[in-house]
Amino acid sequence: MSRETIPSGTEWEAHVGYSRAVAVDGQVHVAGTTPVDDDGEVIGDGPYEQTKAALDIVEGALEEAGSAIEDVVRTRMYVTDIDDYEAVGRAHGEVFEAVRPASTMVEVSRLVDEEFRVEIEATAVVSD
Numbered sequence: 001m002s003r004e005t006i007p008s009g010t011e012w013e014a015h016v017g018y019s020r021a022v023a024v025d026g027q028v029h030v031a032g033t034t035p036v037d038d039d040g041e042v043i044g045d046g047p048y049e050q051t052k053a054a055l056d057i058v059e060g061a062l063e064e065a066g067s068a069i070e071d072v073v074r075t076r077m078y079v080t081d082i083d084d085y086e087a088v089g090r091a092h093g094e095v096f097e098a099v100r101p102a103s104t105m106v107e108v109s110r111l112v113d114e115e116f117r118v119e120i121e122a123t124a125v126v127s128d
Helices: 011-017 047-064 082-096
Strands: 003-006 021-024 027-033 072-079 102-107 118-125
Touching: 021 047, 027 047, 047 072, 047 082, 047 118, 072 082, 082 102, 082 118
Parallel strands: 072 102
Antiparallel strands: 003 021, 021 027, 027 118, 072 118
16 A cells, blocks of 8 residues: 655644645545645635635645646535535636536534634545
């Protein structure tokens, strides 16, 4: 079994014990990703902007693992207000328009930072 961890470089990884992504035998699993920049500042005020920012980070992790958006087969979106579904879905649709992964969006009571409106997970399968 091949296994590679892709770090985000944040202090939280060591504290919580996770990686931004893990690549295992042709699959890449990207952890819950929130819209934060390298300094830990929230990117975007609204759900659309935050979703685009989180997906940019997901895409970077996929690329670092030797994968791409086109390889994504599953996404999960956690939103703090289900009324944001249209804005979050629109941003997701712009990124995955041609890919159309299996996808789930659920409302959660809160995320780790009260400014976060969305958190996104992704799974990709890299073909040989």
